[in-house]
Amino acid sequence: MSASTATQGLMTPKKAAIWVVAIILSLFAIASFGNAGIVFALLIGLMLTGMPISISLGLTVLTFLFFMSQVPVETVAMKLFTGIEKFEIMAIPFFILAGNFLTHGGVAKRMINFATAMVGHWHGGLGLAGVMACALFAAVSGSSPATVVAIGSILLPAMVKAGFPKNFGAGVISTSGSLGILIPPSIVMVIYAVATNSSVGALFMAGIIPGLMLATLLGSVAWYRARKFNYPRMPKATMKERLKAFKESIWGLLLIVIVLGGIYSGMFTPTEAAAMSAVYAFFVAVFVYKDMTFKGIPKVLLDSANMSAMLLYIITNAVLFSYLMTSEQIPQIMADWMIAHNFGVIAFLAVTNVLLLLAGNVMEPSSIILILAPILFPVAMKLGIDPIHFGILITVNMEVGMCHPPVGLNLYVASGITKMGITELTVAVLPWLIAMVGFMLLVTYVPEISLWLPRLMGYL
Amino acid sequence: APIIIKFSHVVANDTPKGQAANYFKKLAEERTKGRVKVEVYPNSQLFKDKEEMEALQMGSVQMLAPSLAKFAPLGLKEFEVFDLPFIFDDYSELHKVTQGPVGAKLLKKLETKGLIGLAYWDNGFKVMSANKPLKNVTDMRGLKMRIQSSKVLDSQMRSVGAIPQVLAFSEVYQALQTGVVDGTENPPSNLYTQKMHEVQKYVTMSNHGYLGYAVLVNKKFWMGLPADIRAALESSMKDATVFANSVAKKDNDEAMAGVKKSGKSQIITLTPAERAAWKKAMDKTHKENMGRIGADIVKEVYAATGYKP
Amino acid sequence: MMKYLDRLEEIIITFLIGAATLVIFAAVVHRYLSGLPIPGLQDWLLGINMAWAQELCIYMFVWMAKFGAAYGVRTGIHVGVDVLINKLPPKWRKTSVLLGLLSGVLFTAIIGTLGARFVWENGMHYAVYNKFGLLIPEDLYEGPITPDLEWPTWAVYLAIPLGSFLMCFRFLQVAWTFGRTGELPHHDHSHVDGLDDEVMDATEALEEYEAHKFDQQTDNGGVK
Numbered sequence: 004m005s006a007s008t009a010t011q012g013l014m015t016p017k018k019a020a021i022w023v024v025a026i027i028l029s030l031f032a033i034a035s036f037g038n039a040g041i042v043f044a045l046l047i048g049l050m051l052t053g054m055p056i057s058i059s060l061g062l063t064v065l066t067f068l069f070f071m072s073q074v075p076v077e078t079v080a081m082k083l084f085t086g087i088e089k090f091e092i093m094a095i096p097f098f099i100l101a102g103n104f105l106t107h108g109g110v111a112k113r114m115i116n117f118a119t120a121m122v123g124h125w126h127g128g129l130g131l132a133g134v135m136a137c138a139l140f141a142a143v144s145g146s147s148p149a150t151v152v153a154i155g156s157i158l159l160p161a162m163v164k165a166g167f168p169k170n171f172g173a174g175v176i177s178t179s180g181s182l183g184i185l186i187p188p189s190i191v192m193v194i195y196a197v198a199t200n201s202s203v204g205a206l207f208m209a210g211i212i213p214g215l216m217l218a219t220l221l222g223s224v225a226w227y228r229a230r231k232f233n234y235p236r237m238p239k240a241t242m243k244e245r246l247k248a249f250k251e252s253i254w255g256l257l258l259i260v261i262v263l264g265g266i267y268s269g270m271f272t273p274t275e276a277a278a279m280s281a282v283y284a285f286f287v288a289v290f291v292y293k294d295m296t297f298k299g300i301p302k303v304l305l306d307s308a309n310m311s312a313m314l315l316y317i318i319t320n321a322v323l324f325s326y327l328m329t330s331e332q333i334p335q336i337m338a339d340w341m342i343a344h345n346f347g348v349i350a351f352l353a354v355t356n357v358l359l360l361l362a363g364n365v366m367e368p369s370s371i372i373l374i375l376a377p378i379l380f381p382v383a384m385k386l387g388i389d390p391i392h393f394g395i396l397i398t399v400n401m402e403v404g405m406c407h408p409p410v411g412l413n414l415y416v417a418s419g420i421t422k423m424g425i426t427e428l429t430v431a432v433l434p435w436l437i438a439m440v441g442f443m444l445l446v447t448y449v450p451e452i453s454l455w456l457p458r459l460m461g462y463l
Numbered sequence: 464a465p466i467i468i469k470f471s472h473v474v475a476n477d478t479p480k481g482q483a484a485n486y487f488k489k490l491a492e493e494r495t496k497g498r499v500k501v502e503v504y505p506n507s508q509l510f511k512d513k514e515e516m517e518a519l520q521m522g523s524v525q526m527l528a529p530s531l532a533k534f535a536p537l538g539l540k541e542f543e544v545f546d547l548p549f550i551f552d553d554y555s556e557l558h559k560v561t562q563g564p565v566g567a568k569l570l571k572k573l574e575t576k577g578l579i580g581l582a583y584w585d586n587g588f589k590v591m592s593a594n595k596p597l598k599n600v601t602d603m604r605g606l607k608m609r610i611q612s613s614k615v616l617d618s619q620m621r622s623v624g625a626i627p628q629v630l631a632f633s634e635v636y637q638a639l640q641t642g643v644v645d646g647t648e649n650p651p652s653n654l655y656t657q658k659m660h661e662v663q664k665y666v667t668m669s670n671h672g673y674l675g676y677a678v679l680v681n682k683k684f685w686m687g688l689p690a691d692i693r694a695a696l697e698s699s700m701k702d703a704t705v706f707a708n709s710v711a712k713k714d715n716d717e718a719m720a721g722v723k724k725s726g727k728s729q730i731i732t733l734t735p736a737e738r739a740a741w742k743k744a745m746d747k748t749h750k751e752n753m754g755r756i757g758a759d760i761v762k763e764v765y766a767a768t769g770y771k772p
Numbered sequence: 773m774m775k776y777l778d779r780l781e782e783i784i785i786t787f788l789i790g791a792a793t794l795v796i797f798a799a800v801v802h803r804y805l806s807g808l809p810i811p812g813l814q815d816w817l818l819g820i821n822m823a824w825a826q827e828l829c830i831y832m833f834v835w836m837a838k839f840g841a842a843y844g845v846r847t848g849i850h851v852g853v854d855v856l857i858n859k860l861p862p863k864w865r866k867t868s869v870l871l872g873l874l875s876g877v878l879f880t881a882i883i884g885t886l887g888a889r890f891v892w893e894n895g896m897h898y899a900v901y902n903k904f905g906l907l908i909p910e911d912l913y914e915g916p917i918t919p920d921l922e923w924p925t926w927a928v929y930l931a932i933p934l935g936s937f938l939m940c941f942r943f944l945q946v947a948w949t950f951g952r953t954g955e956l957p958h959h960d961h962s963h964v965d966g967l968d969d970e971v972m973d974a975t976e977a978l979e980e981y982e983a984h985k986f987d988q989q990t991d992n993g994g995v996k
């Protein structure tokens with residue numbers, strides 16, 4: 004039920020049968036490792052049938068509780084409500100709503116204009132402007148695919164027209180769009196905070212420096228390639244033009260002040276900031292830029308509710324799953340095992356990255372975090388890893404996962420905009436993807452990149 | 464197979480409640496010679512604040528130690544008497560209630576909800592903190608004060624013109640640091656372990672309210688236990704309670720010493736006259752909530768402690 | 773008939789997300805204004821209790837989530853891991869998809885039933901018996917209430933059975949259509965209404981872009 008509908012390369016029935024049998028056998032092998040094994044074999048098996056992740060999580064829990072434990076199953080029904088009965092989680096629908104008002108409300112195109120006026124005359128021209136516009140939009144939106152849509156659907160056609168090869172534009176925007184979850188606000192960070200009881204405010208603060216670094220890095224790759232292949236540049240904008248572009252985009256840029264300024268000046272809690280940003284984005288879209296009419300409002304509300312409900316449904320079922328694991332003391336057993344086998348911080352973080360990257364092949368970030376964080380987090384804590392640093396490295400890892408196949412939401416989105424195939428896109432994003440993997444390792448093993456700013460501001 | 468008691472709570476292992484839960488586990492397993500296994504789940508791992516009561520009623524967990532403020536939503540508003548400001552002047556007054564007939568009578572009411580109350584565990588008396596000195600009651604006016612969700616605490620803050628704000632415990636440090644709220648009330652041990660004194664300039668030793676827990680078990684489960692095991696568990700609980708209260712007291716004293724030593728916030732002590740003025744101002748809360756809580760029970764507590772505004 | 777149900781579902785979730793936003797907006801504004809020492813206004817605002825706002829917002833969103841999840845089945849937004857099944861021969865794939873949809877039916881039906889039982893035992897039983905003056909059994913307790921709004925929790929928890937059964941129905945509907953026509957609802961993440969015209973008319977947009985670049989003077993902002 005996801006966006007990928009690659010119909011080429013179907014297996015023959017014989018080959019398919021071999022695959023299916025092999026998978027079933029390996030699941031049985033996993034299941035032989037006690038209760039933890041059974042839980043994971045069940046989960047993986049259900050997920051591979053293609054059913055919604057939320058349903059696979061829920062069914063795993065039900066099956067296990069029903070057949071293998073004495074916990075009353077009514078608990079499950081209660082958890083489905085109480086699992087999201089937490090004010091911090093409510094930042095998610097609010098940020099989604101704000102993002103939709105921004106996307107529909109003409110904020111993105113004014114940001115693109117501003118970015119183009121600032122850096123369009125350098126090597127890379129519109130591509131560089133794209134990175135900057137993504138970074139700016141990321142600072143008001145909490146989602147990566149939304150950033151790709153908002154910036155890409157306007158800028159990509161413009162780039163092709165301006166004489167850039169399609170794959171250059173697609174590569175730049177798909178990867179830069181992933182800044183959406185690293186530069187605050189970030190829905191993925193809210194989900195991590197919820198899954199691990201960390202502070203949303205501290206995570207947001209910790210994302211700023213890595214976000215700016217990654218934006219610079221992606222921009223540099225674009226600049227280098229543009230110079231090498233001699234891609235077109237824009238005429239240099241005059242001071243007056245820049246000022247004008249800035250003035251036009253100021254309403255969107257002000258949202259950065261409202262969200263981050265609001266949180267760090269103590270005006271709002273993160274959830275309240277999200278609600279305020281939704282109201283503000285609505286105001287800008289309808290009354291200031293007037294790119295949205297009153298008639299369009301219910302549709303935006305409905306679409307936001309649809310997306311939020313999907314995420315909240317995964318969250319509730321993931322809460323169930325983590326309840327099952329706690330109740331079976333699985334994370335504790337794994338933590339003890341790792342410590343007994345002298346897993347150091349370096350090895351553990353390497354394993355974490357590999358595991359997350361593997362999961363990134365088949366799932367989108369919220370599900371990955373919700374399923375893996377409750378397992379990995381206790382171990383990380385025992386090893387003395389900072390929870391905020393751990394959150395940032397997971398976020399960066401998720402960014403990588405969104406930009407590579409088979410499952411990579413940013414790629415799907417870019418493919419929808421450019422009508423390029425996923426394989427073609429994969430080649431297109433490669434230069435930036437390699438840079439991102441390098442950056443991920445840097446963030447993983449240099450905690451100070453994430454922790455310096457929050458520490459400076461007294462958050463840790 | 465041993466009888467398993469899942470004991471779930473929402474705080475860390477090293478807090479007084481966490482330590483007491485682990486101490487109970489040790490005693491119970493020793494005294495039943497392993498016929499009972501107590502699994503302690505700290506940090507809301509198993510159930511959160513909002514769901515643990517229902518979980519206990521359903522039997523998904525066998526033992527809890529929720530804060531007394533959590534009993535009103537269960538339909539037992541009588542327990543809000545513990546939230547009333549200045550109702551106990553010190554531990555000796557408090558223990559007259561929690562270890563006397565009034566406390567027992569209150570616990571008895573839990574049976575109408577399918578629960579049994581085994582004991583009261585202290586956390587301690589609360590201090591007020593803010594970024595401005597809170598010396599007189601009038602200093603509270605217009606301040607945004609974090610409270611835990613409770614009608615009485617809400618009304619207590621309003622009685623002195625403050626704006627109560629319910630916030631999750633995990634968000635309090637940040638909210639204080641950034642100024643989402645101006646101040647809060649806490650027993651010293653919470654204040655200190657959450658490092659709130661680092662982001663609050665003044666701490667007033669108001670000791671204005673009490674924070675405590677009651678240890679609960681599921682009635683059906685408890686009554687179904689063999690009598691000898693129940694007796695062993697009761698004796699373990701008795702000793703764990705003594706331990707819990709002494710740890711709480713010690714932790715609070717050490718926490719205040721820690722706050723003082725850190726020099727990060729200034730400690731304000733109230734003269735008896737000043738404290739009396741606070742008490743008088745907050746007496747409004749008693750009047751407002753008398754009907755809610757039940758005049759009988761409030762009067763019984765007054766009689767036990769000799770409360771006079 | 774079906775059209776009304778669809779419409780109702782949409783109206784409920786649209787209303788809930790919009791209203792929750794306004795509630796929090798009002799609560800924040802209230803908190804800020806009551807902190808300002810404006811004579812008269814401050815007293816008036818301090819007299820208004822907005823402590824229920826957070827709780828109401830949470831409940832609105834949980835209800836939105838439950839009904840929205842049902843709506844999501846209809847719009848195909850619930851993501852799954854389809855890497856494997858997309859490689860399978862068409863017939864196999866069809867079986868697998870159908871199996872997935874029926875698992876959805878099964879799960880939501882079980883949750884709906886468990887939820888209904890939980891709601892009943894958590895106070896609805898008592899409330900109903902009390903309401904109709906029936907004899908209340910010995911071991912039946914009055915259910916809990918929510919801390920701030922003091923609503924009976926069973927009423928709030930009704931979202932679970934109602935939402936789950938609706939979702940179950942939606943899964944059945946989708947499975948039925950898929951079984952007959954082989955079509956699934958499909959959510960396109962790159963599709964944004966309102967940006968449609970910009971994407972569709974890329975050429976036109978570009979021409980405008982070229983024409984205006986930096987010096988365009990419309991009051992409509994930059995690139996169209």
Ligand code: NA
Nearest residue numbers: 141144183188
């Ligand atoms: Na962002």
Ligand code: NA
Nearest residue numbers: 363404407410
């Ligand atoms: Na991926």
